[in-house]
Amino acid sequence: MHFLVVEDTADVAEAITERLGRGGHACDRAASLEDARHFAATSAYDLVILDINLPDGSGLDFLRWLRQRKDAVPVLVLTARLAIDDKIGALDFGADDYMVKPFDLGELEARVRAIVRRRTGEAGATLSAGNLDFDMATRRATVAGEALQLTPREQLLLEIFLINKGRVLEKDELVMRLFGMDTDAGPNAIELYVGRLRRKLAGAGLEIRTLRGLGYQAQATTPGTVAP
Template structure:
């Protein structure tokens, strides 16, 4: 999933982005409100992690501008401004959750998982399609009691398809979800990932089908339906 982290504390931003990337997410980082506002207007994100005390533009103004554009990405406010009236204001402006600094990293990770799960319309930490299950916490796929050995980039692609199982996901949406600003992924690379996933999934009754000229979707093989 693609995440925007807006944090002016460079050390904290580096640490949090490393944690998020370590769990397989594509993460972009900006350090001021004006940059955050511009990036959110131009790019698609599943989750925006937003500090409030930002230079150039306050985080609440970024949030207000974002929701005024009907941007529905999930928002986790991450700030030292913990007064009740601040939390109420942020939530009323459209934030989905509010975490006060200093915070426990495991709680931060849990809140990120919950928001991404909610954003995908899921109510459980485990998603099942056919005989394959996806654990959102560990970001692993299993068939029965066997964990599937899937490289990180392919896990990211399969996660996108799994959360929208049976629905076509455009190549553009896949590229945006898999890559941050400093990444480079070609259409050919995505086709290679799809080809490898087909081979990995076939023994478990699933495949990735092509919607010609549009994108890809996860489906069950006929004998597994």
């Protein structure tokens, strides 16, 4: 998935992006409100991890800005503030969760997975389509109980398609979600990864369709169906 980490403390931002990156996620980093607005205006994100105390203002101003734009991206707020009024304020402004610094990176990952599950309507940590299961915590994919050997990029691409089943995803959007903004990758890279993933999903209950001039669409199907 594609995350935006808004945090001005370099070592904290680096620790978060490194931990989430090891899980196969693409992360962009913003150290100020200005940078955060720029990133959010030019790219789509699956989640924003937002510090409240920023050098050019409050992260809550960015949260309000997102919601005023009708941007429903999930937001996990990080802050050193302990007052209950701050927590209530963040949630009332549209935050999906709230963590107080210092925090455990393992708990942060778990909260991120919980937010994604709520967004997709899944009760557990597993995304499914027919006989295909993908565990977001372990990054393990199986077809009819048999493990698939996927690279981290392929795991992330599969997760993106499962989360967005039925939605048309443009190639440029997939580039951002798979690689982040700091990349030279282009549509050809997406075609390569989609082709590899399709071959590994042979016999699985997920079909990745190519919609000419539009992008790709993943749908649950009867196992054994071959995508065009």
